[in-house]
Amino acid sequence: MSTTTETPFQAKTSTGRITDFVDQRVGGSGILREFGRKVFPDHWSFMFGEVALYSFVILLLSGTFLTFFFDPSMAETHYAGPYVPLKGVEMSVAYDSTLRISFEVRGGLFMRQVHHWSALLFVASVSVHMLRVFFTGAFRKPRELNWVVGGVLLILSLAAGFTGYSLPDDLLSGNGLRIIDGVVKAVPIVGTYISFFLFGGEFPGTAIIGRLYMMHIMLVPALILLMVAIHLFMVVVHKHTQYPGPGRNDRNVVGYPLGPVYAAKAGGFFFIVFGVIAFISAFFQINPVWNYGPYDPSPVSAGTQPDWYIGFVDGALRLMPGWLFNIPMEWNIPLPWGTNTLSFNVLGPALIPAGIIFMLLFTYPWIERWVTRDDREHHVLDRPRNAPTRTAIGVAGFIFYCVMWAAASSDLIATHFEVSLNDVTYWLRALFFIGPILGFIVTKRVALALQRKDREIALHGRETGRIVRLPHGEFQEIHAQLDDYKRYKLVGYESPVPEEGIPNENGIVTRKEKLRGKLSGFFFEDRVAPATPAELEAGHHHEAVEAGDDDKAITH
Amino acid sequence: MKALSQKRRHPLAALALLVLGLMLTGGLYAVVTTVNEAKADTTTYTAQQVEEGEKLFVANCATCHGLGASGTDAGPSLAGVGAAAVDFQVGTGRMPMQMQGPQAKQKPKQFTTEQTHEMAAYVATLGDGPALPEEQYLDGGGDAAVGGELFRVNCAMCHNAAAAGGALTRGKFAPPLAGVSESHIYSAMVTGPQNMPVFNDANISPDGKRDIITFLKTIENQGAPGGAKLGSLGPVSEGLFLWTAVLGVIIGFTIWLTSRTS
Numbered sequence: 001m002s003t004t005t006e007t008p009f010q011a012k013t014s015t016g017r018i019t020d021f022v023d024q025r026v027g028g029s030g031i032l033r034e035f036g037r038k039v040f041p042d043h044w045s046f047m048f049g050e051v052a053l054y055s056f057v058i059l060l061l062s063g064t065f066l067t068f069f070f071d072p073s074m075a076e077t078h079y080a081g082p083y084v085p086l087k088g089v090e091m092s093v094a095y096d097s098t099l100r101i102s103f104e105v106r107g108g109l110f111m112r113q114v115h116h117w118s119a120l121l122f123v124a125s126v127s128v129h130m131l132r133v134f135f136t137g138a139f140r141k142p143r144e145l146n147w148v149v150g151g152v153l154l155i156l157s158l159a160a161g162f163t164g165y166s167l168p169d170d171l172l173s174g175n176g177l178r179i180i181d182g183v184v185k186a187v188p189i190v191g192t193y194i195s196f197f198l199f200g201g202e203f204p205g206t207a208i209i210g211r212l213y214m215m216h217i218m219l220v221p222a223l224i225l226l227m228v229a230i231h232l233f234m235v236v237v238h239k240h241t242q243y244p245g246p247g248r249n250d251r252n253v254v255g256y257p258l259g260p261v262y263a264a265k266a267g268g269f270f271f272i273v274f275g276v277i278a279f280i281s282a283f284f285q286i287n288p289v290w291n292y293g294p295y296d297p298s299p300v301s302a303g304t305q306p307d308w309y310i311g312f313v314d315g316a317l318r319l320m321p322g323w324l325f326n327i328p329m330e331w332n333i334p335l336p337w338g339t340n341t342l343s344f345n346v347l348g349p350a351l352i353p354a355g356i357i358f359m360l361l362f363t364y365p366w367i368e369r370w371v372t373r374d375d376r377e378h379h380v381l382d383r384p385r386n387a388p389t390r391t392a393i394g395v396a397g398f399i400f401y402c403v404m405w406a407a408a409s410s411d412l413i414a415t416h417f418e419v420s421l422n423d424v425t426y427w428l429r430a431l432f433f434i435g436p437i438l439g440f441i442v443t444k445r446v447a448l449a450l451q452r453k454d455r456e457i458a459l460h461g462r463e464t465g466r467i468v469r470l471p472h473g474e475f476q477e478i479h480a481q482l483d484d485y486k487r488y489k490l491v492g493y494e495s496p497v498p499e500e501g502i503p504n505e506n507g508i509v510t511r512k513e514k515l516r517g518k519l520s521g522f523f524f525e526d527r528v529a530p531a532t533p534a535e536l537e538a539g540h541h542h543e544a545v546e547a548g549d550d551d552k553a554i555t556h
Numbered sequence: 557m558k559a560l561s562q563k564r565r566h567p568l569a570a571l572a573l574l575v576l577g578l579m580l581t582g583g584l585y586a587v588v589t590t591v592n593e594a595k596a597d598t599t600t601y602t603a604q605q606v607e608e609g610e611k612l613f614v615a616n617c618a619t620c621h622g623l624g625a626s627g628t629d630a631g632p633s634l635a636g637v638g639a640a641a642v643d644f645q646v647g648t649g650r651m652p653m654q655m656q657g658p659q660a661k662q663k664p665k666q667f668t669t670e671q672t673h674e675m676a677a678y679v680a681t682l683g684d685g686p687a688l689p690e691e692q693y694l695d696g697g698g699d700a701a702v703g704g705e706l707f708r709v710n711c712a713m714c715h716n717a718a719a720a721g722g723a724l725t726r727g728k729f730a731p732p733l734a735g736v737s738e739s740h741i742y743s744a745m746v747t748g749p750q751n752m753p754v755f756n757d758a759n760i761s762p763d764g765k766r767d768i769i770t771f772l773k774t775i776e777n778q779g780a781p782g783g784a785k786l787g788s789l790g791p792v793s794e795g796l797f798l799w800t801a802v803l804g805v806i807i808g809f810t811i812w813l814t815s816r817t818s
Contacts, residue, residue, distance in 0.1 A: 044810035085700040285782030291718040299708040302722025308795030411723035420727035
């Protein structure tokens with residue numbers, strides 16, 4: 001395959017000679033040998049990162065097409081295009097050119113829809129990918145920093161989405177921009193200044209679209225590309241994680257080499273993703289800006305929502321009461337230079353929930369690492385049920401997010417389910433606090449129950465449903481034993497035990513260590529120990545004698 | 557003139573001035589308000605129509621609106637609501653009301669057009685109110701672009717920019733406007749049914765209303781150039797579609813791609 005230096009290699013065909021010429025100068029075969037043998041484990045849940053990458057490539061391609069025709073100017077013009085319900089209407093050049101892309105540029109509407117659908121898919125696949133990484137514990141050593149890079153990518157994808165959403169300068173996105181303006185202005189003292197700098201004067205001004213455009217087509221995509229490069233580089237350095245299974249451990253990767261099958265699959269998958277996006281872009285309308293009309297600060301449309309990924313912030317704003325038990329959430333604070341307003345009813349919901357989510361997201365690997373004092377490398381993933389507390393924390397965060405997400409569509413929930421908008425808001429306010437707690441408890445119990453079921457099956461086999469009557473009259477159900485491969489999956493996991501705080505060299509348990517001890521209890525107090533080889537042995541011997549569940553395995 | 561100036565210190569002069577002032581402001585007020593009022597009923601109904609209408613009213617509406625339509629605790633007085641209100645409420649099936657609630661819901665209509673007109677004729681005799689809209693404003697021949705602007709400024713905050721409807725407080729709502737007849741759109745604007753405000757002729761001129769109707773009918777009939785509309789509900793339905801259908805298909809493909817090897 002590769003050339004050797006000892007025997008001069010002479011290719012027979014001209015293609016071979018050209019290839020050899022290039023290879024001797026760029027060392028392609030060496031790269032291919034290194035990367036082509038890179039082993040990737042196969043599992044459907046490992047492919048969301050690829051979906052994200054591919055939709056980003058599609059975004060770059062379709063976005064480049066759109067820049068050929070889009071004009072990010074806020075100069076005023078009158079529409080003279082073919083769309084009758086807007087004829088002669090005063091609008092910005094940005095909106096006018098968006099309409100031109102939609103109705104006059106050949107394939108323009110299709111490309112706009114490709115761009116928008118793939119943007120939604122991009123953020124969605126980034127999110128699902130992150131959820132997969134979290135719930136399988138793939139963020140553990142050595143991948144903590146790559147998890148952080150992933151978090152930065154999520155934030156950047158939100159930034160890319162929002163800056164792009166506002167570009168057409170239509171009524172819907174303008175309403176969204178007005179909310180951003182409100183949030184910025186709610187920042188005490190400097191808020192009004194920042195708003196004026198951002199918009200080049202009072203909202204909406206004539207500068208914002210051009211500024212967002214520059215961020216959207218240059219700054220943010222460049223940062224995303226940089227982060228993607230770092231992200232993939234680290235994947236190569238760390239190698240891919242794998243699900244637990246026989247013969248898989250933290251020192252190997254069981255899977256298929258990149259070349260040729262996996263590369264072909266991954267390459268083909270790009271076209272599948274492209275195909276799916278092209279299909280929905282052809283048949284499903286997205287962001288019909290002509291319906292919304294040009295932006296004008298006076299009208300606000302009912303049912304105004306941001307794209308899904310900003311929805312949770314909008315929802316938090318909708319949930320926040322302006323007054324709480326007769327206490328206003330807005331205060332005038334006298335300061336030496338005059339009175340400043342602290343508008344907590346806007347600032348709080350806009351920053352605090354998102355702040356909590358991203359703070360926990362970025363620090364979680366270190367929190368778990370500190371609690372477990374686990375400094376080993378982990379390349380074998382956890383099944384979510386085998387880390388009940390982590391899974392429960394993840395679900396609690398997910399529910400916290402989803403409650404706010406749902407709140408962003410509170411008006412549509414009200415009209416479509418014929419309930420009162422006020423009641424929807426009250427229920428969601430309650431769920432905002434109760435939902436994550438309930439989700440935590442339920443998830444943890446479900447995970448523990450699944451672990452017990454696994455243990456039961458590992459020890460006693462699967463119920464076959466065949467009832468046998470023994471000679472002395474006793475009825476018994478026959479249990480089928482699992483094969484070793486399947487049983488390994490059920491018993492081959494770690495179940496850490498809670499540990500007390502450890503005294504330091506002076507024999508004192510510091511306050512920090514006490515806290516760690518408590519957290520360790522919180523994480524691992526409720527545990528189901530994997531079946532030990534001795535238990536398995538014992539289980540096999542009296543498999544016919546089915547006693548009730550032996551709960552002694554569950555320590556508490 | 558001289559007599560007037562001599563009498564100006566008369567004890568009753570202040571009173572006379574007050575009366576004069578009141579008369580003037582009162583008169584001006586009357587003129588101003590009638591200018592703002594929607595055009596009063598000029599349609600003539602036959603006596604027979606009014607009579608038939610009264611019978612229908614007593615049989616179907618008086619339980620709540622009271623005999624003589626003077627109103628009860630269960631329903632308001634209908635004096636002065638005009639024929640247009642009857643045409644809208646009864647013609648869209650909202651009246652007779654299915655049940656008391658935050659808002660009368662639309663349901664299959666209970667009366668023929670003829671019966672509806674008879675009831676309208678009866679209610680119109682109770683007091684001046686908006687008449688049935690004139691045909692010239694319902695032809696859909698107005699300026700859709702002007703109508704669109706008027707719609708976005710006056711209507712979109714409740715009915716949504718694409719007229720897909722929206723939620724109001726406490727179970728009230730603004731309905732979607734697709735499929736509503738031209739005449740009913742016009743009547744709704746001049747009578748303000750349910751929780752809708754009245755848009756009288758000073759607020760939006762009859763020609764403006766014609767433009768709005770033209771706009772609504774244009775967007776209703778033009779179809780969606782980009783494909784299936786997903787309910788015209790904006791980013792929520794788009795996001796829902798992506799997270800369910802699109803991601804579902806993608807996951808299906810990932811499972812297919814990774815299933816072969818194992």
